[in-house]
Amino acid sequence: MIILINKCRPIALAALLFSALLSGAHASKKGAKSAEKPLPAPVEEAAAEEPETPSPDGIEQNEFLTKISGIALNVVSFPKQTVKHVPFPSAYTLLVKDADGKEAAGMSITVSYPASRSDDAIVYDTAVLTTDENGRIDFMPAVPTASFDEVLSFYPTPVNSNPETVEAALAASVTAPYKVRTDLAKKSGILYVFDFDENGRALTNSRYILRDFINSGVRSGNSPIPSPNYLNKSIDALYKTTRAIVGDSAGFMVSGSIKFAEPSERRDDGTYTSTLVADIVCIDMRNGEVLYKTRQTASKRGHRSISLRKHAVKKSLRKRCARYSTECNDKINIINFY
Secondary structure (H helix, E strand, O other): OOOOOOOHHHHHHHHHHHHHHHHHHHHHHHHHHHHHOOOOOOOOOOOOOOOOOOOHHHHHHHHHHHHHOOOEEEEEEOOOOEEOOOOOOOOEEEEEEOOOOOEOOOOEEEEEEEEEEEOOEEEEEEEEEEOOOOOEEEEOOOOOOOOEEEEEEEEEOOOOOOHHHHHHHHHOOEEEEEEEEOOOOOOEEEEEEEEEOOOOOEEEEOHHHHHHHHHOOOOEEEOOOOOHHHHHOOHHHHHHHHHHHHOOOEEEEEEEEEEEOOOOOEOOOOOEEEEEEEEEEEEEOOOOOEEEEEEEEEEEEEOOOHHHHHHHHHHHHHHHOOOEOOOOOOOOEOOOOO
């Protein structure tokens, strides 16, 4: 028997071991290279947003609001009533103090005052003044060209038109009377104002307006024209006809009508509503100029009879039309219906 001995096995085993060593060495080098590779840098957190820098306008506004916080404006004196086209006898004097009670020198102050008027609308002008070292301002208005029973106001001058700024400035304002009498009150007045009934028929020249003029100290009388026909004509025609009769004896004339806006109707609850409309014009009898005109409306609702409701409406209308009588009367309103 021949026995074969495998002499190659040790060689094969050695080859396998050598190959494993080479593979391990290669893996070790690869692992070493991987270990040497730098890790990625951590992601940095986003930088925090910096606060927004206030704009110059915003800084100016904040400074203004701080400056007028606790400010005190005080009108220490104001002039007595004057007459149209006559200067005020004295100036308006304002004293301004800061929150600590100290005189606010160099403070910009705006004064708003009546300057002109168009019927029921009053136009205001403004002037910007600066306090002196004693926190004081003296304001002398221009010679008035219209009559007023209003007020003027002083307030810190806003640094911009921002609503918050303007509101804060006006909240610190103070007012004083601004009274100007008409220069027509020296002469008597003429009344040509007719009442109308619910059927649209003219009644008489309103004795109630005449009564109010007289009670207020204004010399007045009814128009020498008894007919209401001139209500359908131009104001110029009425003026010329009246002027031809009275000449220079009258300073002004009040013309117009008081009518029902619509017939009174009974409602489901048994009440009635009466509405009257007053159309009034004031004329300068020196030249026929229309000095003032207005339309006023008033209503009353109740269970009363027509005559009582009409009386109540006229009383209400009289109060609502109470606007200082522009050019016609310095003490009462043109439309002083009873």
